[in-house]
Amino acid sequence: MTEKNAPPYLRIAAELRRRIAEGELAPGDRVPSTRQIAKEWNVALATATKVLTTLRQEGLVRAQPRVGTVVADAPERLPHPPRPPRAAAAPAASDGELTRERVVRAAVDIADAEGLAALSMRGVAARLGVAAMSPYRYVNSKDDLVFLMADAVLAEAHYPADAPSHWRPRLEAGARSLWAVHRAHPWLAQVTPLTRPLALPHLIAYSEWMLGALDGHGLTPATMFNLNVLIYSYVQGTAVHLEREAQAAGATGMSEDQWMESQAAAFDALVASGAYPTFAKVTGSFDDGGYELRLDEVFELGLTSMLDGLTALIDG
Template sequence: MASKSDPPFRRIADEIARRITEGALAPGERVPSTRQIAREWGVALATATKALTVLRLEGLVEARPRIGTVVAAKEHAVPTENRPPSRRRSPTTASSENELTRERIVRVAVGIADGEGLAAVSMRTVAARLGVAAMSPYRYVNSKDDLVLLMADAVFGEKAYPVEPPDGWRVRLELGARTLWGIYRRHPWLAQVGSLTRPLMLPALMTHAEWALAALDGHGLDPTTMFDLHVLFYSYVQGIAVHLEREAQAEAATGLSEDQWMDRQTPAYEAIVAATRYPVFARIAGSLKHGYDLDLDTLFEFGLKSLLDGIALIIEPRCPTA
């Protein structure tokens, strides 16, 4: 049991642990997020993060990408009442056992972004998750902006291309597109980093650019056209991937899944279909027996084929054997 003399993060952790122990929060169920904790207990986000860190160290909760922090399986959890006070390690004590490095900071920051979104990442939050002093990460990373760039470079570098590329520009571009899509799929926040007009100068990202440009090289295209096609190709993948994170943000903000949200739009949708101002939309929508199921993976594949068909019209008249 926590006492009034315990720090706020410890009292919060004990209260959430009590809810887990008593069954109010079941295994696999989401526990309050850092923002929810901050609102409910009236504390700073850093304090909320420390509370969740304590629960993770004690095996009561675990982070799951794109879901958040959930109650751990019972076999991993140790009931609070059976845990002697001396075993309760503060975040600082627990993490001091591991040397702080830039790589660890980036890895933890990526984990936060994967589980809670890019907005949840801050230098203070990362420090709390690592269990170190708030200013400690600044010895290795100058600012949050620099940290985000390091995070992006790290995840763009998770996938490599074959030393011997496959034959044909189209097969190579397909591999490049699906490789990028897989990275965005694993790290949805990544599509929010950088803009098309202000490209990121990251070594790992340049690996993907080099792969795409090499696929386009040698087909009689002038340099400007090659860059235009590369930018179009990359922006297509990123443009679809942006909606992965936006959907996750919308679900976190509203508490509604995509299907639940669409169900609530039924009256507005039916009013639009019934109106006479949009005859083509109404006719097409009315012809869909089971509605339109928007699946980003399916849309990505459909759009990729269409994009490559368009590029073929530019390349193949110049190089019929490509």
């Protein structure tokens, strides 16, 4: 088989392999995402997923949560791109050992690295090396798969074996555990609106923990549930920006710092206009490094403020 006649995923993989071998893409550099590959080479997302899977299996790239797929730290430097195999491509691997858990895990890995928008059933099949329709034997649809993914990652939440006796440390533990799950899996905040909760065992387990903290303080059932929803929505609402930043970086090709640099002149003009004196005073008080948004700090400040506000309601 000549390189010209090789399957599209092999031709694209060869080009990315060349860029890595010749140093155009250095260790730690982001390689094109599945969406970027699909757009640049006009191929399906499943084909793009197969490209990254091929390079990952060769040890040339790795998935980095919240960043995407990057060049591995010590990739094997190839003197030139290898030629496509001369023999016919081997058939897809048998799915005899495929399980629902493997399908879900593969889907989570794709969403962690590329975002939820890059997820497709064909892409999951390509990552697992099975026939395109094989995952449908274990999940009915992509929507069902996403729900299973959500429950799987929510299972990573950890609650102290000995529940704190006081309501506040218990609520803090639950909120921070949920925040840690969203930090590890930014796509989770995009799964469903707050008004359409999912009947997932591990989501109910989270609510059980939080409601347990609120129980026995004279609150009405509606107030207890409203507070549970309030804290959950705060975590979700803050976490949604993790995935949005990754999407913006992929769409614009600019990092957060590069974006801010591109907006610097516009911000300076607004500050210099004199129309926003308090904004100008606050921003002008920062050192040369300027203000750096750290979502973890914002999360902790908001959580502390929220729980301070609940003290009068619960302990009053």
